[in-house]
Amino acid sequence: MAKATFRIWRGDAKGGDFRDYPTEIGEGMVVLDAVHNIQAEQANDLAVRWNCKAGKCGSCSAEINGMPKLMCMTRLSEIDVTQPVTIQPMQAFPKIRDLVTDVSWNFRVKKTIKPFKARPADAADGTWHVESEDIERPQEFRKCIECFLCQDVCHVIRDHGMTEEFVGPRFLVYAAALEMNPIDAEDRVDDLKKKHGIGYCNITKCCTKVCPEHITITDNAIIPLKERVADRFYDPVKRLFRVFTGS
Amino acid sequence: MPSSASEIQTHQHDVIVIGAGGAGLRAAIEASAAGASVGLICKSLLGKAHTVMAEGGMAAAMGNVDDRDSWKVHFADTMRGGQYVNNWRMAELHAQEAPARVRELEAWGAVFDRTKDGKILQRNFGGHRYPRLAHVGDRTGLEMIRTLQDHGIHQGIQVYMEHTVTSLLKDGDRIAGAFGYDRERGYPRVFRAGAVVLATGGIGRAFKITSNSWEYTGDGHSLAYQAGADLMDMEFVQFHPTGMVWPPSVRGILVTEGVRGEGGVLRNSDGKRFMFDDIPDNYKAQTADSPEEGWRYTQGDKSARRPPELLTRDHVARCIMREVRDGRGSPHGGVFLDIAWIKEKIPNAAEHIKKKLPSMYHQFMQLAELDITTEPMEVGPTTHYVMGGVRVDGDTQMSTVPGLFAAGEVAAGLHGANRLGGNSLSDLLVFGKRAGESAAKFAKERAAGQLRADQVEAARLILLAPFERAAAGASPEGPYKVQYELQDLMQSKVGIVRNEKDMMAALEGIEMLKQRAAKVGVGGNREYNPGWHTALDLPNLLTCSEAVARSAIERRESRGGHFREDFEKKDQNFATFNIICRRGPDGRMQIQRRPIPEIRDDLKQIIEENK
Numbered sequence: 053m054a055k056a057t058f059r060i061w062r063g064d065a066k067g068g069d070f071r072d073y074p075t076e077i078g079e080g081m082v083v084l085d086a087v088h089n090i091q092a093e094q095a096n097d098l099a100v101r102w103n104c105k106a107g108k109c110g111s112c113s114a115e116i117n118g119m120p121k122l123m124c125m126t127r128l129s130e131i132d133v134t135q136p137v138t139i140q141p142m143q144a145f146p147k148i149r150d151l152v153t154d155v156s157w158n159f160r161v162k163k164t165i166k167p168f169k170a171r172p173a174d175a176a177d178g179t180w181h182v183e184s185e186d187i188e189r190p191q192e193f194r195k196c197i198e199c200f201l202c203q204d205v206c207h208v209i210r211d212h213g214m215t216e217e218f219v220g221p222r223f224l225v226y227a228a229a230l231e232m233n234p235i236d237a238e239d240r241v242d243d244l245k246k247k248h249g250i251g252y253c254n255i256t257k258c259c260t261k262v263c264p265e266h267i268t269i270t271d272n273a274i275i276p277l278k279e280r281v282a283d284r285f286y287d288p289v290k291r292l293f294r295v296f297t298g299s
Numbered sequence: 300m301p302s303s304a305s306e307i308q309t310h311q312h313d314v315i316v317i318g319a320g321g322a323g324l325r326a327a328i329e330a331s332a333a334g335a336s337v338g339l340i341c342k343s344l345l346g347k348a349h350t351v352m353a354e355g356g357m358a359a360a361m362g363n364v365d366d367r368d369s370w371k372v373h374f375a376d377t378m379r380g381g382q383y384v385n386n387w388r389m390a391e392l393h394a395q396e397a398p399a400r401v402r403e404l405e406a407w408g409a410v411f412d413r414t415k416d417g418k419i420l421q422r423n424f425g426g427h428r429y430p431r432l433a434h435v436g437d438r439t440g441l442e443m444i445r446t447l448q449d450h451g452i453h454q455g456i457q458v459y460m461e462h463t464v465t466s467l468l469k470d471g472d473r474i475a476g477a478f479g480y481d482r483e484r485g486y487p488r489v490f491r492a493g494a495v496v497l498a499t500g501g502i503g504r505a506f507k508i509t510s511n512s513w514e515y516t517g518d519g520h521s522l523a524y525q526a527g528a529d530l531m532d533m534e535f536v537q538f539h540p541t542g543m544v545w546p547p548s549v550r551g552i553l554v555t556e557g558v559r560g561e562g563g564v565l566r567n568s569d570g571k572r573f574m575f576d577d578i579p580d581n582y583k584a585q586t587a588d589s590p591e592e593g594w595r596y597t598q599g600d601k602s603a604r605r606p607p608e609l610l611t612r613d614h615v616a617r618c619i620m621r622e623v624r625d626g627r628g629s630p631h632g633g634v635f636l637d638i639a640w641i642k643e644k645i646p647n648a649a650e651h652i653k654k655k656l657p658s659m660y661h662q663f664m665q666l667a668e669l670d671i672t673t674e675p676m677e678v679g680p681t682t683h684y685v686m687g688g689v690r691v692d693g694d695t696q697m698s699t700v701p702g703l704f705a706a707g708e709v710a711a712g713l714h715g716a717n718r719l720g721g722n723s724l725s726d727l728l729v730f731g732k733r734a735g736e737s738a739a740k741f742a743k744e745r746a747a748g749q750l751r752a753d754q755v756e757a758a759r760l761i762l763l764a765p766f767e768r769a770a771a772g773a774s775p776e777g778p779y780k781v782q783y784e785l786q787d788l789m790q791s792k793v794g795i796v797r798n799e800k801d802m803m804a805a806l807e808g809i810e811m812l813k814q815r816a817a818k819v820g821v822g823g824n825r826e827y828n829p830g831w832h833t834a835l836d837l838p839n840l841l842t843c844s845e846a847v848a849r850s851a852i853e854r855r856e857s858r859g860g861h862f863r864e865d866f867e868k869k870d871q872n873f874a875t876f877n878i879i880c881r882r883g884p885d886g887r888m889q890i891q892r893r894p895i896p897e898i899r900d901d902l903k904q905i906i907e908e909n910k
Contacts, residue, residue: 064826078546078547078548079546079547080545080546080547080548080549080666080667081546081547081548082548082549082666085548091779091829091830092777092779092780092783093779096777096778096779096821096822096823096828096829096830096833097821097822097823097824097828097829097830097831098829099826099827099828099829100829101343101344102512102513103343103347103348103349103351103512103513103514104347104349104351104352104512105512105549105552106352106549106552106553106662106666107661107662107665107666108351108352108438108441108658109343109347109351109352109512110347111343111344111347125665125666127665127666148483148826148827149826149827150827152483152827155344156460159344159345159452159460162449162452163452163453167408167449167450167453168407168408168449168450170406170407170408177402178402178406179402179405179418179419180405180417181416181417181418182413182417183413183417184412184413184415187410187412187413190410191410191435191436194410194435194441194442194445195438195441195657197351197441198346229410230408233408233410235405235408236408
């Protein structure tokens with residue numbers, strides 16, 4: 053079997069450093085396999101989040117050679133293993149230990165977005181009539197596994213730390229899924245502008261590039277939401293209307 | 300850092316729910332709706348539970364695709380699939396209530412695939428007579444957990460993420476709360492509660508090849524057992540016929556039955572569709588005679604019968620094992636599952652497959668560099684589900700310990716000897732709701748039990764023991780090796796094909812591993828220390844493994860997920876009871892045969908009518 057070295061960040065909120073772990077690698081292995089081997093053989097206390105190991109739960113997010121990825125879906129065959137492979141925790145979030153970060157902010161943000169509110173049912177048995185083509189978009193957004201890689205890479209959060217002002221791409225996608233759900237009757241457009249900081253996104257599409265579910269975050273979710281905001285707040289006729297009605 | 304029981308932080312709720320997958324979330328939502336203060340404890344972050352892995356759909360006789368369907372047919376299908384050792388009351392309630400639970404999910408924001416006339420689409424699945432599974436592509440579990448999560452976070456439920464419960468606390472006979480720790484800091488925690496709902500899922504991590512995540516260490520099974528509740532049907536472990544087999548690092552990852560529901564076929568190395576060779580008598584009348592008829596069934600032809608690939612999971616898994624054993628397997632020890640062939644039947648097959656099975660396409664592309672729209676997959680059986688679990692009352696989900704409830708995979712009864720695909724997600728909803736309702740009622744009708752300091756102190760000492768042992772020197776063994784050896788042992792000796800000799804050897808092996816597990820030590824500190832977490836999981840895995848092995852030895856026949864090569868036939872004498880594991884006064888596991896209550900006449904008639 054071949055060997056490769058994994059340079060893993062070890063530490064906690066107070067600080068830490070990279071340590072090298074050589075381990076055996078085999079065909080078809082993913083980065084998470086190597087981390088597990090190291091954990092079992094050399095570092096029992098190496099902290100890492102993971103669950104499904106199949107790209108479905110979004111737990112094992114990390115930065116591999118600087119790229120935000122799911123460790124369970126990154127095959128060793130797609131990275132250069134002749135050099136030490138660096139693995140570090142997501143940099144946009146506070147560190148807890150080793151590869152585990154404090155992502156609790158995301159859970160708090162989600163609560164600030166108005167929940168789903170069903171419109172009255174179409175049929176007497178309480179069901180709705182919905183066409184397949186009307187749910188393509190929300191279904192795309194609902195593929196999201198909440199790995200928070202998009203949040204990690206978003207420069208508004210990562211570089212500017214604007215977590216009070218901006219909800220980040222994940223929650224714009226969440227809002228978009230709700231807004232475009234044909235059964236939903238809630239209105240989130242005001243919040244998007246005033247509370248959720250949609251204007252801070254300047255559509256650099258970094259989020260879209262790292263999404264492991266290949267959700268077209270910027271084009272399909274954020275831009276249409278920006279258009280709804282623009283439509284309401286910057287359409288001259290509607291602005292005038294608001295002046296008169298005071299809304 | 301708390302150094303004694305009295306300094307440990309205590310949280311108080313009417314109802315504590317342990318586990319935040321589909322059943323736990325649904326229970327928490329219901330208990331909260333009933334006015335109870337609810338604490339929801341989960342080992343992972345919220346929304347990451349194993350429910351996300353469910354792919355195919357949730358079974359509910361809504362009749363949106365075939366209006367001949369009804370709860371009665373669903374009930375009969377569930378009983379037949381379970382080989383009639385199911386808790387018939389649970390099978391009845393499940394079939395009756397599942398449609399309302401699915402519709403409720405839509406009312407909370409789930410976005411299901413649609414029929415042409417705008418209703419919730421339902422798909423075919425193994426053992427279900429009619430297309431019955433409401434679904435979202437092949438990521439139905441994710442849709443379900445996200446819907447429950449996004450609804451649940453607005454219901455006033457206190458969520459304790461990344462907390463593990465290590466023991467239940469009792470006041471006399473009744474439950475009084477739970478003891479555990481938070482994984483992030485490693486602090487002990489006490490949860491005082493009027494009622495506790497276990498929703499901890501299964502035991503798949505006791506086996507080497509499994510579709511289950513690290514969380515599936517049988518915590519709830521073990522907690523209940525230690526607290527004096529009955530475990531039932533533990534010999535019935537479901538090996539899903541189609542897990543990935545290559546490359547090695549992904550071995551066991553699930554390949555949804557939906558592939559076969561959409562027309563995928565199983566072939567051996569001779570290119571033969573071997574499932575046509577072995578159709579059990581009780582399914583002959585419902586199974587297609589020819590590949591042509593089978594194909595028409597998958598495409599919605601109501602006059603066609605289902606292809607043999609959609610026979611029950613226990614049967615399909617054994618047929619695959621037979622092909623491999625007899626030298627007709629695929630290069631890496633599985634068989635071929637081919638969906639690409641449908642290009643002979645429909646235009647734009649590649650696009651169709653990607654639309655219907657997006658996760659599968661993605662999973663094979665990324666993990667095996669294989670394009671399922673052009674090539675067959677290699678698949679083989681993987682440990683998937685445990686039908687056995689905590690014995691509960693069918694209506695209330697309460698165990699034999701007052702105030703202790705169980706719902707979802709950790710509870711036994713609904714599925715009997717073999718679970719039908721799609722009946723799990725609906726199980727979570729139907730019985731999660733019932734458990735939440737009953738637990739809230741139980742907690743409100745009586746004052747909470749008293750916590751006993753000695754119990755808390757005992758739990759605290761057990762919690763910290765792995766560090767103490769390491770600190771005491773003599774460099775004790777780490778936990779991982781013990782876990783791996785247990786997984787190897789269970790896989791090889793209590794797996795898909797069982798016999799008494801192997802299982803007796805397994806029991807001896809488990810006994811030795813128990814002794815080693817009691818001595819493992821861990822280094823590092825308490826903050827997010829996976830070695831420590833694994834050391835604490837070991838006793839649970841060992842308890843569950845012992846229960847599986849002992850129950851499987853006791854059932855000297857083959858039925859559903861339990862196959863004995865030394866007793867290959869089903870034996871009517873064994874159809875009349877369930878096997879119970881209970882902790883004896885001496886601390887040893889006792890095995891008991893418990894007669895199945897006589898089925899109600901009206902239900903018996905439904906079964907007869909649907910034979």
